[in-house]
Amino acid sequence: MMKISIFFAPGFEEIEALTPADVLRRAGFEVDLLGLEPVVEGAHQIKVTMDKVLDQVIDGYDLIVLPGGMPGADNLRKNHFVIESIKKQANSGKKVAAICAAPIVLEAAGLLEDRNFTNYPGFEEQISHGTYLDDRLFVVDGNITTSKGPGTALEFSYQLVDSLGGDAQTLKEDMQYNFLQEIIRKK
Template identity: 55%
Template sequence: MAKVGVIFAQGFEEIEALTPVDVLRRAGIECDMIGLTDQTVTGSHAIPVLMDKAFDGSLSDYDMIVLPGGLPGAHHLRDHEGLIAALQKEAAAGKYIAAICAAPVVLDRAGLLEGKNYTCFPGQESNIQQGQHQTDLIVVDGKIVTSRGAGTAMAFSYKLVDLLGGDGNQLAHTMVYDQLFQ
């Protein structure tokens, strides 16, 4: 069974962090909420969330790592040397690395966007030096997955389920998400 780690830093965007956790768990995929520096992490809208575990420097137990956006959360992720090193190691091992909204700046800092297509929150591309910016809602390029922002969190999460071997379309139907577009 696939296992996912979602990394939470102070000032994360709640929808972008908790939606993937909820959807992945509904799909039967093990998903840990990992606090970058604290056991309880507070989002950018002042919602405190109790973590499953604290970041210990290693992400080797995970098949996919998810980085939520939000500010200043994405900047805290980007500036954490231990996280950058762990992401580089897991990307080299062929793991999925997913980032939404402002979090592709973390991928850029880790050197993971070189030669890759990506998307991000509109305007954040000016903070990213590598890769080829796209305006799609979700971009998958190899094992790098990116999405635009809070409004795309559900679609992003269903795509993550699909990439891990689940059925995101069926789950979207079960959650009535697919009816939004009928």
């Protein structure tokens, strides 16, 4: 079974962390919530109890997900265990994904050089490597996936399911996402 870790730091964007956790678990993957503290409070004062505390460099996951939010992404960027874990992950060819402001964490780890990426508008100014693609909901470049922001959390999550060999199309149908998209197209 594929194993995924989602990193939580104080000030994380709730929808960007909990949507992937929910969707990936619905897809049948094992998902661990790893926090810098045992209970982490998000940017909108929602507290989430972690499965584990990130107090060492981790290994053994098929995907690490970095939610954005501020100051959450900045707190991830400043954490040695986060940076070393995602470097190890990416350098071993395993997947790393970042949404919203979290590509600044990828930049801090040196993972965006010669890569295409997207992020919440304005954060590209903090990134000096790679090519920023403003017009994409998400960008997949090798083993790195990035996404725009809170409004793209479902698309981002479905993309992650597909990238891990899951069936996002069935999930979209089960979650009524396709129905929503059809209604939007008709307007």
